[in-house]
Amino acid sequence: MILNILIWTAIGIGLFFNTLGVVGILRFPDVYTRLHADTKATTFGSIFTSLAVILYAAAHYFKTQDGQYATLALHAIIAVVVLAITNATAAHAIARAAHRRGHKPVQAVCDRLEEHNQP
Amino acid sequence: MSPWIFTASIMAALMLLAMVRMVKGPTSADRLVALDSINTLVVASMIVLAAAFRQVVFVDVAIVYALLSYVGALFIAKYLGGEL
Amino acid sequence: MLSFVVTALFSGAVYLLLTAGSGSILRFWSSQELLIAAIVAVVVGFAARGYFTRARQSAVLNPVRWLRAIGYALGPFFLEMAKANIDVACRVITGRIRPGIVRVKSGMKTDFGTLMLANSITLTPGTLTVGIDEETNDLYVHMINVSAGIESRESLEASELFGLFDCPARIRRIAE
Structure with missing residues (x-):
């Protein structure tokens, strides 16, 4: 019962942030702000939906002592760590590529990188 | 309805929404951002489906997919930045 | 060997x-x-x-630093990330943004420390690493909401970007 409440809470938080991330991609005006919505919200939401899976697998492992649930929880943890690291690095690469391509940040109040490249 | 199938179907709908941005653009960097978020959603829903069908293999596929999509995104970013 | x-x-x-x-x-x-x-x-x-x-960094092999890294990822980093997400969620709903790219002094001496700081910056409040100055290890950071007064300053300290904890000092204890 408590397990079900925890799982549904984690799923709710995860889906809420995933939805906001995708809505942010559709709503924001330029590449950089869209990347903000994409990396932060989608990564955080995916961590929480995976946390629901980890909770479920860990609880079933302690109930049944079945090894496949332990494997499921462990591999889900590895997947989450991989996801967090690769998402941040990929966002960095996309932002750098967009800036090298000459996309200006819309409504920007200052752009130090542009001043650095063309003194 | 099991929570896992529910979560996975909502995330499939979100992938379709992100695909709107991928089709609309306007620049190729925007399309890459949409592709990156779709990749994240695919990995998350694979983990959820692994719990739904009790198949640990799905999570292994998710790990490999995350690493390969990361390499793909890096390559497209290098290409867009004119370094390839 | x-x-x-x-x-x-x-x-x-x-x-x-x-x-x-x-x-x-x-x-x-x-x-x-x-x-x-x-x-x-x-x-x-x-x-x-x-x-x-x-990279030839023997400091990364120290197990005490691994424990510190795990503690950092579960504690301060996770709380900062939650705060960042609530912030971004508000901005998605209201649409109030004031973006800009600022220069941040990283203060890291090694490549691994700079990598960890750049990833932490990307996943925490309203900031996204865009570029890096290879010589000084300084970062160029896109902020979704530049506070008034910051846009006229030449560069910022890295610890000003984090609200709750002094993350750069913790990263320095992990990575170098």
């Missing part, structure tokens, strides 16, 4: 982590998996020793 041992041990550990739960030796592994882990470790150690240890 040392780089071969480090690479082989690391790849073997990753293989054992991925195959945990296959048998009953040491509670988790079967004998076949242990044998294959040893073969994989030797092959990968020979193939990748030149790339994997290229």
